Amino acid sequence: MSAAALAAEIRAGRRRAIEVVEAHLADIAARDARFNAFTEVTAARARAEAEAVDVAVAAGQDPGPLAGVPIAVKNLFDLEGVVTLAGAKIERDSLPARADAFLVRKLREAGAVMLGALNMDEYAYGFTTENAHFGPCHNPHDLTRIAGGSSGGSAAAVAAGLVPITLGSDTNGSIRVPASLCGIWGLKPTYGRLSRRGAFLFVGALDHLGPFARDVADLALAYNALQGDDAEDHAQAWRGPEPVSLEGGAEGLRIGILDDHFARNGHAEAFAAVAAVARALGATHRVTLPDAAIGRAAAFLITMAEGANLHLPNLRARPDDFDPGTRDRFLAGALLPATWVQQAQRVRAAYRARALALFDEFDVLIAPATPYVAPPIGQEMIEVDGQMIPVRPNLGVYTQPISCIGLPVIAAPVAGVATPGNLPIGVQLIGAPWAEDKLFRLAAHLERIGACRAPEPRNAPNGNPHA
Structure with a gap:
């Protein structure tokens, strides 16, 4: 059952939120050892929030569009009373958060029920969620x-059916x-769209x-609930609420297929996924995003420098408490010449x-989301275009050039593409700043025609155990 359908059942009184939450908590306890998606389960909080939803329904009140829907968040979001780990051993010494993060509060205001915090790469610096501290x-x-990263726990929890909606973060591709x-x-919304x-x-x-x-309807439901003006976030560029609609389909949308950088640097399944979506849409126009590789290089340098600056005190005082891979990249960032940055x-x-300038001609651009399907845990190198390259940084080869300039993107799971091991792979639907509505229209159309849909996971009994 989707989040939208589940909320409708609870609002109508046909299901109780507390029963739904208990079922999800039991399922997490029974199955999450397979996935290692959760780092904290907030059972007491979830039960209290579910009871409050049931009381509101019994009183004839509408708890909101996400009434009783279980959610969880990447463990870099503040949850009141919980230590915000950000995937790091060092943060275990921090005090518990005094309040929920702004976006957590927005989901709660919509009636959602918080089940806990999710695994990630240390300090969000990675694409694999192979965390040295939490596994x-x-x-x-x-x-x-x-599962990918750095929001690996967030994606795995949804894919496994443990919760229907989660939150993540994306610096260089960590959602996509x-x-x-x-x-x-x-x-990944437009940079500055949602409060941080x-x-x-x-x-x-x-x-x-x-x-x-x-599914797209649940993604839109969450996105609409997350919007709101936060006067305390000076990086937010608030333009007023702009709820998205799933109506309208692809009609009138000018669609381009990114080539050059986005037609190299990957395996056949990445390009087959783009081709399948293009065929489904009847899209034939190919377009080059100039200097994508140079833009990606700039993103690497900015990431290294800002990340190192943020963590420099602990790099000096507690270097052995970092994940070794993360520490070494932060140390390299600390040594970058200022002129490079x-x-x-x-x-x-x-x-x-x-x-x-490309959006003068196109409304949506299509590109691969990842250069290959999920590699085995622990794999360090992979062959691409006849060369052996590192697995971890190359996972962002197509996402980094887009996130570094703040464009909105929906990552869409592509159906019917032959892949190694029959594993999933997705594409990016990329829009101009503030054009999330067009992306949702196209995503919903692709889902309706069967070109894009989430496959059932092999390790969830009967697909979704909460149906």
């Missing part, structure tokens, strides 16, 4: 493979990569927050201007 997150479609590898829908207050940021210049879901910002600005 790797396992892909629900093949437990020997990664795990969505692609786990075969679900993910949204109460989230442990990684790179303030690049960080976005957004939802995951198994300044030049990266100039390059980024020029690259963004060239990218925005």
Whole structure:
């Protein structure tokens, strides 16, 4: 049962929120050891919130569009009374959060029920969620493979049917990569669209927050609930509420297929996924995003420098308490010459201007989301275009050039594409800034015609155990 259908059942009094929550808590206890998606289960809070929803329904009140829907969030979101770990051993020494993050509060205001916090790469610096402190997150479609990252727990929890909606963050692809590898829908909104207050940021210049879901209607339901003006988040560019609709289909949308950088650097299944979506839409126009590789290089430098600056005190005082892989990348960032970082910002600005010019001709651009299906846990190198390259950084080869300039993207799971091991893979539906409505229209159309849909995970009994 989708989140939308579940909320409708609860609002109508046909199901009780507390019964739904108890079923989900029992399921997490029984099955999450396979996935290692949760780092904290907030059972007492969930029961109290579910009871409050049931009381409101009994009193004839509408608890909201997400009435009684179980949710969970990446463990870099503040949850009142819980230590915000951000995937790090170091943060275990921090005090519990005094209040919920802004987006958590928005979901709660819509009636959702919080079940807990989810596994991630340390400090969101990674694409695999192979966390040295909390263990790797396992892909629900093949437990020997990664779930992607850094929001791996968020994607795996939805793909496995543990919860219908989760929240993640995306700096260089950390929503879109795990969505692609786990075969679900993910949204990276326009930079500045949603408040980031109460989230442990990684790179303030690049960080976005957004939802995951198994279908487009649930993704839209979450996104609409998340919108709101936060006067305390000075990075938010509030334009008023802009709820998205799933009506209208693809009619009138000018669609382009990104080539050059986005037609190289990957395996056949990544390009087959793009081709399948293009065929379904009758899209034939190919377009080049100028200097995508250079834009990606700029994103690397900015990420390294800002991340290192944020964590420099602990790098000096507690280097052995970092995940070794994360520590080494932060240390490298701390050694970057300032002139390199300044030049990266100039390059980024020029690259963004060239990218925005494409939307004079196109409404939506299609590109691969990941260069290959989920690699095995622990795999360090992979062959691409005849060369052996590192697995982890290359997972962002198609997402980094888009996130570094703040464009909105929906990651869509592609149906009917032959892949190694029959594993899922997705595409990016990319829009102009503030054009989330067009992306949702196209995503809903692709889902209706069967071109994109979330496959049933192999490790969830009967697909979704809560149906």
